[in-house]
Amino acid sequence: MLGWSRTFVPRSPARSPPISNRHFEDKGADYARYRPTYPPALAAALAGLAPARTHAVDVGCGNGQLSVLLAEHFQHVSASDVSADQIANAAARPNISYNIGSAENIAAPDASAELxxxxxxxxxxxxxSFYAEARRIAAPKAAIALITxxxxSADGPAAERIRQFxxxxxxxxxxxxxxxxEEGYAGFDFPFAPIAMPALxxxxxxxxxxxxxxxxxxxxTKRAEKAGRxxxxxxxxxxxxxxxxxxxxMKITWPISIRAGRF
Ligand SMILES: C[S@@+](CC[C@H](N)C(=O)[O-])C[C@H]1O[C@@H](n2cnc3c(N)ncnc32)[C@H](O)[C@@H]1O
Known part of the structure; x- marks a missing residue:
């Protein structure tokens, strides 16, 4: 049994996200049902970055859209999200521990995560703050990846109307x-040795x-409705x-962008 195969207690109580970031708090079930999920090739490419396959951490995990794929490659996945509703609707796996917590205060031991x-x-x-926490929990030669x-784009007779919408x-x-x-995270400050990733x-x-x-x-759309539109x-x-x-x-295609790097 791995030392981290239980829900961690954060070092201090998780901070609430600012009000403007609370877009996911009451839509966990809809999110789980209607959001696109990732191709298995993404998790394979991410796992290929890790120096070992014992522990991966998925922050802002939602309902576990990526966590479940990482769980195919790692002995254990620690997945966390600030939204209790997202975690309540997360996909259970024996080797994933879900917890409610923020990216700025990650519930994982020091030097424990290879990805x-x-x-x-x-x-x-x-x-x-997230990068400082990532550095704290990173195992030697660990990798970090921000995926978006x-x-x-849509094909067929509705393509132009969807684009306009x-x-x-x-x-x-x-x-x-x-x-x-929209920029594929190209404008992010990313202070790590960059690693090229496949276009998925x-x-x-x-x-x-x-x-x-x-x-x-x-x-x-939620904000438009709240604004009476x-x-x-x-x-x-x-x-x-x-x-x-x-x-x-119709065929809908989303480009996946990955900023990946090594500590
Ligand atoms: C668009 S969803 C993505 C969920 C999932 N990772 C996916 O790929 O579909 C963004 C998630 O980030 C979470 N989130 C936002 N700010 C956060 C923070 N500071 N710390 C942890 N999670 C956060 C939200 O609650 C939400 O579940």
């Missing part, structure tokens, strides 16, 4: 951190209903169903 990851989450973190999937209708409702996702993609064949359910998990989503729904009907599937 430290954050998938579609680092743009919410206080990066200097950027702006999708993203860039014209809803774009102003994204929180500021979204620009880092997420691909799905989705109906209009699948896409609309995904769009409803975005912080931008639910009509934007309703109009988009009408147009998308008009273009595709209920059954036609």
């Amino acid at each position: 430290i990851c954050a998938a579609q989450a680092a743009h919410w973190f206080d990066l200097p 999937y950027g702006v999708f 993203y860039w014209n209708d809803i774009h102003k409702f994204w929180p500021e951190g979204r620009k880092h996702v 993609k997420i691909k799905r064949d989705w109906t209009a209903a699948d896409f609309l359910a995904y769009a409803r998990t975005w912080s931008a 639910g009509d934007i989503l309703q109009k988009f729904e009408t147009d998308l169903l008009g273009a595709l009907g209920p059954k036609t599937r």
Whole structure:
């Protein structure tokens, strides 16, 4: 039995994220159901960076979208998220310990993790504090990887309407951190020896209903609704169903960007 195969107690109580970052607190079940998941090749490429396969840490893990894939490669995965609702809806595995906690106060022992990851989450973190914690828990020659999937493209008759929805209708409702996702984290301060990573993609064949359910998990659509602009989503729904009907599937593709480095 590994020393860390239990839920760690953080060194001090996890700090709450700033109010502006609380976009995931009441949508854990929808998030688990409607967000795209990663290709197994991503976890294989990440595991290939680690000097050993005993302990990986997934910070801002959501429902465990990446954690479950890492669990195929590592003896143990410590996965954490500030949102209790995300953790309550996380995918259980015998070798994953989930806990509620922040990237700025990671519940893992010093020098214990050979791989430290954050998938579609680092743009919410206080990066200097997260990096300090990552350095504390990094085992010798460990790797760090920040993964993001950027702006999708769609094919078929609804492609242009979807593009307009993203860039014209809803774009102003994204929180500021979204620009880092759109840039593939290229603008992040990343003080580690860089490691080149393969270009990977997420691909799905989705109906209009699948896409609309995904769009409803975005912080931008939630903020639009809170601002009294639910009509934007309703109009988009009408147009998308008009273009595709209920059954036609379209190919949606997201490019995956990875900033990877060694400590
Ligand atoms: C877009 S979701 C990504 C979830 C999952 N990793 C994935 O790839 O789908 C971002 C997650 O980061 C979490 N988060 C935001 N700020 C955080 C912080 N400072 N520390 C830990 N988690 C945080 C949110 O609660 C949310 O679950």
